[in-house]
Amino acid sequence: MKYKILEKPNCEEAYDLVKEGLCKKAMITLFSCCKIIYEGRALSQLDFGERLIIIKPDGSFLVHQEKKVEPVNWQPPKSRTKVNVHDNELFLESYRRTPKERLEVEVKKTLFASYSVAKDYAEIELAGYEKDMGDMIMKKPYLIEEGFKPTAREYSTEHGFIDILGKDYDGNLMVLELKARKAGTNAVKQIKRYLSDFENPENDYLKDLGAEKQKIRGLLVAPSINEDAKELSEKEGIEFVSVTPPKELKNDKKVTLDIFK
Amino acid sequence: MKYKILEKPNCEEAYDLVKEGLCKKAMITLFSCCKIIYEGRALSQLDFGERLIIIKPDGSFLVHQEKKVEPVNWQPPKSRTKVNVHDNELFLESYRRTPKERLEVEVKKTLFASYSVAKDYAEIELAGYEKDMGDMIMKKPYLIEEGFKPTAREYSTEHGFIDILGKDYDGNLMVLELKARKAGTNAVKQIKRYLSDFENPENDYLKDLGAEKQKIRGLLVAPSINEDAKELSEKEGIEFVSVTPPKELKNDKKVTLDIFK
DNA sequence: CGTTGGATCTCGGAA
């Protein structure tokens, strides 16, 4: 059977349903009054209350309260779920190693329980974040300014990776820090740190980049910038360029291309 | 009615159930073949497949595939859910402002649908992270070393907040950076940044702290440290002290106290 | 494996 639903199952019925669901690699849901203990990276306990329990075929284990996007307790994929009955109560246990973590759910009463084998072969297509922004700037450098030429991406320095490195029309070195969302003071400080790498005479970045006697410009590239960051960037001589990450799905492109065939 | 479950509801039945669930501020779950579009901070699309849809009474909207802990699509609390029927298909829409975001779910076929009004008054108690560690060190400074005296917490500097500031037995200034998990190189760099604030003669932190001619010690406090970070800390003269965040629940204490009454 | 860094991060607290 592809799925099963039980209304107010008793302890044994719920046990059988979960067992069957696990065996069939199904999505299992229980709406139950339960008490939860977690032990692992941290430690938590949650007294009895009605919650939605989800066990996924990949081993993920979620307990959702009626508020918030995030589960109140969970276990990551590849965790192992065990089911037991003690004293006419259902116990669900999920554990994993590295790190060692254990979740124990004591189920007092279940309003309904279900399992269902999901057919889902689609993958989400997502666009509109830092990576897309970088791709776009590499392809359309004029979005930064006329004459800008990117020379490197993910350029490694002592203080981390510079998102994009390039040169302006006059050959000056340009250090670009990208943010897909509103930029804060941290982004400005990050650029300052990169620039300090170049200022340090011990480093021979400049020679490597053939920009020994050139000016070095630090640019913050983001859709917008907050007031503090704006102030700081002006004070520190960091330029701000407003660029919004492209929101374009591959499928959209395909569709467009198909239309033009 | 406190809850309702429908097996293979048709479009109108599912519509009525969702409407009723929203009205009653219930947790709503649907296991449906659906297609999803999201527009907002980013942009996404997900073709038809069977997924678990959850609508919470706080306005949160989740769509879970059979893998991962995180939902494939979601809307945060306080979003508004709208339900519609078009051409014998159910449409769920969740939207919010600031930022403007919209999630649209086209439901082709529903295996089962439910709503239930949850009674859950319990709140999770969680222990074992940075805050607990800070509390513990302020209370038991000898865990750092004999003679250590914390003088400030969340001490503000140009480069951010120092977790704990204090003095050693000889009156030297101590800068403590806490990490509840294994510390990496970033933690060491963070301390270096704080120390550079003190070295900068423009700042008068030293005078404020009455430690003008004292040594300044940087300490990384964490349960453990990775190899890279260990190397860097030794090179930079940052000391490492192993402290594990306490895993103690308030309730445990209460229980203990109750027992002793 | 462990490490690194982004995320529609989420969530909570403070200004």
Add this chain to the structure above:
DNA sequence: TTCCGAGGTCCAACG
């Protein structure tokens, strides 16, 4: 409201 940092962050990419 915005901002900022912690998180059992999760997650994917990379060494």
